[in-house]
Amino acid sequence: MDACNAWSMPSVIDRARLVAAELVANAVEHAGTDIVLVVSRRDTGVHLAVSDGDTELPHLARPGDAEPTGDDRSRGLGVRIVDAATSVWGALPTSGGKVVWAILRKDP
Secondary structure, eight states: OOOOOOTTTTGGGGHHHHHHHHHHIIIIIIIISEEEEEEEETTEEEEEEEEEEEOOOOOOOOSSSSOOOOOGTTHHHHHHHHHHSSSSSEEETTEEEEEEEEEEOOOO
8 A cells, every 4th residue: 555655654554455455345245335445544553444335334253153154154254354454443334324444553
């Protein structure tokens, strides 16, 4: 991501690229609406946010949740990747859908 280089945060480039790709892919697959990706600088790292027109909020599968079977076995991996690659992430409803956001902290 050019923004990470411009902000002298090379330690988050690979994670930011991965997380942005997952957030966008999830929005395209599940919402099927227009999306907006915003990349913002924070003192501690990078903030990514993807908004779309779907009101269903993503969630991380918890132990005990039913395991997907058949063609659905890879379902939920995007959220797991986002959870593993970020310091914190979440989702908020908006008047026209939702925004899913993530913070990637730079290395000290």
